[in-house]
Amino acid sequence: MRIRPFSTPGRFWRGNLHAHSNLSDGALNPGDVVEAYKRAGYDFLQVSDHFLDRFDWPIADTRRLRSDDFTTLIGVEVHAMGTSAGEYWHIVATGLPFDFPRTEPNESAPELAKRAREAGAFVAIAHPSWSQLTIEDGRSLRAAHAVEVYNHTCAVLTDRGDGFYLLDQLCNEDRRLMAVAGDDAHFHNGNLDAFGGYVMVKSESLEPESLLSALKAGEFYSSQGPSIYNVEVSQNEVRVECSPVHTIALVTSASPALSRVGRGLTQATIDLAEVAKWAWREPPQVKWFRIVTIDGPRRRAWTNPIWVDSFN
Numbered sequence: 001m002r003i004r005p006f007s008t009p010g011r012f013w014r015g016n017l018h019a020h021s022n023l024s025d026g027a028l029n030p031g032d033v034v035e036a037y038k039r040a041g042y043d044f045l046q047v048s049d050h051f052l053d054r055f056d057w058p059i060a061d062t063r064r065l066r067s068d069d070f071t072t073l074i075g076v077e078v079h080a081m082g083t084s085a086g087e088y089w090h091i092v093a094t095g096l097p098f099d100f101p102r103t104e105p106n107e108s109a110p111e112l113a114k115r116a117r118e119a120g121a122f123v124a125i126a127h128p129s130w131s132q133l134t135i136e137d138g139r140s141l142r143a144a145h146a147v148e149v150y151n152h153t154c155a156v157l158t159d160r161g162d163g164f165y166l167l168d169q170l171c172n173e174d175r176r177l178m179a180v181a182g183d184d185a186h187f188h189n190g191n192l193d194a195f196g197g198y199v200m201v202k203s204e205s206l207e208p209e210s211l212l213s214a215l216k217a218g219e220f221y222s223s224q225g226p227s228i229y230n231v232e233v234s235q236n237e238v239r240v241e242c243s244p245v246h247t248i249a250l251v252t253s254a255s256p257a258l259s260r261v262g263r264g265l266t267q268a269t270i271d272l273a274e275v276a277k278w279a280w281r282e283p284p285q286v287k288w289f290r291i292v293t294i295d296g297p298r299r300r301a302w303t304n305p306i307w308v309d310s311f312n
Helices: 030-039 109-118 135-140 152-158 164-172 208-216 272-278
Strands: 011-016 044-047 071-081 088-094 122-125 146-151 178-182 198-203 220-223 228-234 237-252 257-271 288-294 300-302
Touching: 030 044, 071 109, 071 208, 088 109, 109 122, 122 208, 135 164, 146 152, 146 164, 146 300, 178 198, 178 220, 198 208, 228 288, 237 272, 257 272
Parallel strands: 011 044, 044 071, 122 146, 146 178
Antiparallel strands: 011 198, 071 088, 088 122, 198 220, 220 300, 228 237, 237 257, 237 288, 288 300
């Protein structure tokens, strides 16, 4: 059985959902941000400026910058006070209408995320490590579709780029969340905070509506560089095909991670039953797993969590 998105009709489109322009705190105007991503070989981009009063509630209108071979999504990064650390929530809302109402002064993050989702957005919890989000924070945001598991700007500037600690804990509590990577580019340091994390969305067309539907359906994987070509499950065996990497790992809901390591690996077959070999006591039940590939320069690619009950 081929696993989605690899079994889904269409092709993969490369895009970034998280970038800023000078409509909020970025260095470039929206047109120059779009042009930078076009030159870098991307297929689509969302300029997701900070939806805050101090910036006059901007929603970047990039529709005129669309073409036959490049498109844009419309969205913002919304904010509300109230994380466990006493700071602003950062939530990327992809696919919002231009008339999305401003955040109310006392609106909570769960309320804001719910309102964005109901307005049609794909909702992702941004840079949880940088924001020092706790599991309690994650539990509260029931409207989220995804966790931003890699934020390139946070990785480059503060070494707080990963968000898997939050995704994995929430999945272990049966939250069926997805994993997105993004740049959060601001272009204040040249392009050092750009072109480092992206989504590969499987869709039959590059139309914004098609991409948004695919995101909501989980028809994508995320990457810093490596490509994943196929994931297939036969009984308990998982077969992975990918671009040349040094590590192909199957990370599970249990603590053991099963991996194959070698130079230039392009495929691997891993049996989920191997988890039992690494168990200290009773073999753990595997509820979900995700594939991670790592190349020589330590760039990674990640599938969304794959739930065992979806193929058993």
